[in-house]
Amino acid sequence: MEPYDPYLIEFQGYLQIEKNASPHTLKNYIRDIKDFRLYMASLGLTSYEKVEYLHVRGYLALLNKMEYTRKTISRKMSSLRAFYRFLTRENYIQTNPFQMVSTPKIEKKLPQFLYPEEIEELLRLPDRSSPIGLRDRAILETLYASGMRVNELVSLDLDSIDLMTGNALVFGKGAKERYVPLGTYAIKALKDYINNARTKLNPLSHEKALFLNRYGKRLSDRSVRRLIDKYVRYLSTVKKVSPHTIRHTFATHLLNAGADLRAVQELLGHVNISTTQIYTHVTKDRLQTIYKNFHPRA
Structure with a gap:
């Protein structure tokens, strides 16, 4: 049985209520x-206050010895830094030993994305003559049109989307709401799915979820990952494609077409602009176009 920890319980409440x-x-x-x-x-440390700088350094060394990745170590240290910041702010302890310890820098990998012809190929794959195919096409079109996360997609209800205005109300991280545009192709695909497929998946259901599985219940994010895996097998690309790859593709295509970084930040639901800046890489095709358009001897 785990020991009772009032500090951890209070911190958990702080994360849930104040930080969402x-x-x-x-x-x-x-x-x-x-x-x-x-x-x-x-x-043999019996309280959080007894932890000192050298103990934290020792923990870092232990994590490295256990061969955790830099990303995992950075996350663990970030969690502990936030916890000790909370304890200090609430005057439960006097000093924060994590303030003096730097975490290993994480190499930022450029996000995987699909080129326009690759995403077009993916969007054409679902069989429009079957209810499941119409649903899958609506899912793929919605992901690419909106850039929403897969958990945001499966959380959509029928009344979350307004096909007249072409907007969807999305609940993002930290229970934050945002409206995202859907685009004409996604709207058409959603209309086809709702009018011709959704009721066939479960005609007697009162399920409010927008996207249903074959049993008429809300589709899970795992199911969306599986259906994407299914279609990717038929693609000519060798890239690993996930729902997040489609989100990366959405952001990359907008920025390569000249969209404002702040606007893309809002559409993605990022709190910090620095999170969005990773998408400002330029594709080889974009570089070729710029070169041909602007170099006098191209």
């Missing part, structure tokens, strides 16, 4: 702190 942390984020924070608490116990 997602269940996934909350789970990671709590697990990271509990792991550190086991390390404290191995050193």
